[in-house]
Amino acid sequence: MSGTHRQRMALGRSALVALxxxxxxGPMLWQLYTSLRxxxxxxxxxxxxxxxxxxxxxxxxxxxxxxxxxxxxxxxxVGALSTLFTLALAIPCAYALSRRGGLLRLLVGGGLLAAAxxxxxxxxxxxxEVARQLGxxxxxxxxxxxxxxxSLPLAVLLLQAAFAELPVxxxxxxxxxxxxxxxxxxxxxxxxxxxxxxxxxxxxxLFSWNEFPIALTWLSRxxxxxxxxxxxxxxxxxxxxxxxxxxxxxxxxxxxxxxxxLLLFQRQIVAGLTQGAIKx
Amino acid sequence: xxxPTTISTTTAAAPASLRLENLGRRIGDRAxxxxxxxxxxxGECLALLGPSGCGKSTVLRLIAGLDAPDAGRILLDGDDxxxxxxxxxxxxxxxQSYALYPHLSVARNLSLGMEVRGVPRxxxxxxxxxxxxLLQLAExxxxxxxxxxxxxxxxxxxxxxxLRRPRVFLLDEPMSNLDAQLRxxxxxxxxxxxxxxxxxxxxxxxxxxxAMGIADRIAVLQDGRVQQCGxxxxxxxxxxxxxxxxxxxxxxxxxxxxxxxxxxGLRPEHLVAVTEGxxxxxxxxxxxxxxxQQLLVASPQGExxxxxxxxxxxxxELRLGWAREHEHRxxxxxxxxx
Numbered sequence: 001m002s003g004t005h006r007q008r009m010a011l012g013r014s015a016l017v018a019l020x021x022x023x024x025x026g027p028m029l030w031q032l033y034t035s036l037r038x039x040x041x042x043x044x045x046x047x048x049x050x051x052x053x054x055x056x057x058x059x060x061x062x063x064x065x066x067x068x069x070x071x072x073x074x075x076x077x078v079g080a081l082s083t084l085f086t087l088a089l090a091i092p093c094a095y096a097l098s099r100r101g102g103l104l105r106l107l108v109g110g111g112l113l114a115a116a117x118x119x120x121x122x123x124x125x126x127x128x129e130v131a132r133q134l135g136x137x138x139x140x141x142x143x144x145x146x147x148x149x150x151s152l153p154l155a156v157l158l159l160q161a162a163f164a165e166l167p168v169x170x171x172x173x174x175x176x177x178x179x180x181x182x183x184x185x186x187x188x189x190x191x192x193x194x195x196x197x198x199x200x201x202x203x204x205x206l207f208s209w210n211e212f213p214i215a216l217t218w219l220s221r222x223x224x225x226x227x228x229x230x231x232x233x234x235x236x237x238x239x240x241x242x243x244x245x246x247x248x249x250x251x252x253x254x255x256x257x258x259x260x261x262l263l264l265f266q267r268q269i270v271a272g273l274t275q276g277a278i279k280x
Numbered sequence: 281x282x283x284p285t286t287i288s289t290t291t292a293a294a295p296a297s298l299r300l301e302n303l304g305r306r307i308g309d310r311a312x313x314x315x316x317x318x319x320x321x322x323g324e325c326l327a328l329l330g331p332s333g334c335g336k337s338t339v340l341r342l343i344a345g346l347d348a349p350d351a352g353r354i355l356l357d358g359d360d361x362x363x364x365x366x367x368x369x370x371x372x373x374x375x376q377s378y379a380l381y382p383h384l385s386v387a388r389n390l391s392l393g394m395e396v397r398g399v400p401r402x403x404x405x406x407x408x409x410x411x412x413x414l415l416q417l418a419e420x421x422x423x424x425x426x427x428x429x430x431x432x433x434x435x436x437x438x439x440x441x442x443l444r445r446p447r448v449f450l451l452d453e454p455m456s457n458l459d460a461q462l463r464x465x466x467x468x469x470x471x472x473x474x475x476x477x478x479x480x481x482x483x484x485x486x487x488x489x490x491a492m493g494i495a496d497r498i499a500v501l502q503d504g505r506v507q508q509c510g511x512x513x514x515x516x517x518x519x520x521x522x523x524x525x526x527x528x529x530x531x532x533x534x535x536x537x538x539x540x541x542x543x544x545g546l547r548p549e550h551l552v553a554v555t556e557g558x559x560x561x562x563x564x565x566x567x568x569x570x571x572x573q574q575l576l577v578a579s580p581q582g583e584x585x586x587x588x589x590x591x592x593x594x595x596x597e598l599r600l601g602w603a604r605e606h607e608h609r610x611x612x613x614x615x616x617x618x
Contacts, residue, residue: 167377167379169375169377169379170379170381172344172346172366172373172375172379173373173375173379173440174381174393175346175366175367176344176345176346176366176367176369176371176372176373176444177367177392177393177396177397177440177444178367178368178393178396178397179367179393179396180367180396183396187381187392187396188381191383192382192383
């Protein structure tokens with residue numbers, strides 16, 4: 001009796017897992033499917049599953065003007081720069097904050113939290129004005145400045161928590177052994193913070209990869225567009241048709257680098273996210 | 281060309297001696313340390329003994345420079361190092377948690393400090409090999425700290441302290457994470473390695489047995505003050521006050537308030553069965569320890585602890601006496617020896 005009960009439990013669990021997978025992966029699989037179908041097959045549904053498969057959507061997107069890989073390159077450049085700027089600023093900030101006690105830490109932490117949850121969409125018009133005044137429009141390097149600025153509060157908070165979790169004796173011992181501040185960071189603290197730095201960096205990169213309103217308003221030259229505004233352009237490129245296939249192909253191509261990054265850092269990210277999970 | 285076979289703890293400088301003068305440290309309104317005076321000679325091992333929260337770890341942190349005193353001076357070899365940054369004090373500390381760098385191998389844990397201080401590669405390798413040999417860790421060089429036993433980790437921490445070639449060794453409860461048997465094994469080793477060199481050793485512990493076993497002198501610390509500082513024998517034979525009397529000696533000393541305003545202190549091991557005179561007692565409970573048994577007896581003056589070589593059963597009645605020279609007397613109000 002308990003045997004069949006257990007079997008039924010296992011079955012139920014599998015069904016639940018399958019449902020969750022379908023829910024989260026379904027849209028992506030749909031995009032993948034769409035990207036591989038010809039326009040006729042998509043719109044008329046006449047070809048059946050046997051025919052209508054094509055790579056034309058991909059060749060179209062990749063041979064556009066400018067070619068799609070250009071947007072990916074732009075996004076990669078902006079993402080890498082934003083991540084670099086953010087980490088370079090957030091690591092020293094987080095370190096300093098984690099080594100200060102009391103009121104200052106509380107106040108700065110509260111301020112950072114407020115900044116982190118602030119809806120940044122409200123800022124983009126003001127940022128556009130700044131970009132115009134300073135001549136920063138149509139400049140990928142410049143675009144990573146607001147991205148780094150917007151990512152900074154959350155990054156400092158995450159890294160600060162990670163710094164605070166390292167046993168203070170490690171650093172004290174290094175201090176007694178004659179390590180300078182930079183040497184302590186380089187040899188002792190940062191190697192132990194690998195997971196936290198990796199997951200924070202990835203969050204920043206993701207934000208920059210997905211960001212739309214600022215990119216849309218700061219960039220107008222088509223060869224400088226990042227992925228998000230470029231995709232919007234593809235979607236709205238024709239008055240008479242909706243290029244489902246091309247759009248889906250762009251989506252798939254655009255998520256490949258993220259997928260690669262995630263796979264590369266999977267272990268660190270999971271470790272970083274669960275860090276501190278058991279600390280009361 | 282000869283290779284050294286032992287790590288000497290000598291430095292280029294002359295033998296160091298450590299003096300703490302009137303050290304004070306407050307946090308808010310609370311005095312953690314209040315006028316602490318101590319001196320440690322070269323090669324001498326001084327144990328700081330006291331209950332947790334008595335300020336003994338604070339003393340170490342002040343000597344190391346990890347914390348700054350509000351009053352007083354720290355002198356090393358006559359140099360005032362009170363204001364000197366920790367990196368330039370040339371002190372080594374063994375932390376209670378060992379503070380081994382978890383991401384580095386044992387060998388790297390040992391050599392990184394020298395690398396940072398600019399010791400050339402060949403010399404680093406030689407010194408690490410020597411110290412690993414000395415502490416019986418020769419096979420462990422490539423392991424990570426997580427792959428070592430507690431005793432091995434403790435020896436790695438010790439090795440790292442030795443390689444610092446410090447002018448002062450500081451040890452903060454270095455054995456409290458080890459089990460009792462290992463502690464007993466390691467005590468003489470630790471003494472042989474650290475003490476008798478040219479650097480003073482300050483050893484913090486809350487375990488009086490460990491302090492007695494390892495230290496040349498013991499300073500009993502409570503309420504931020506040094507209650508008494510002397511050899512283990514001095515502290516045992518002539519405790520300066522009730523705090524020290526209660527802290528030194530196991531089982532704990534019997535303290536009997538007397539009508540004349542004094543407290544009579546009698547150590548359990550100094551009580552003897554007598555045929556006449558003394559106190560009439562009855563055995564309440566007993567613990568058998570092999571060579572002796574540990575008894576709790578009821579007397580007209582209250583319950584007494586008695587270490588007895590015989591074999592008495594519960595309920596036995598007899599008379600207990602003691603020799604005059606084993607009496608300790610303290611003033612009841614101040615707790616001072618009289």
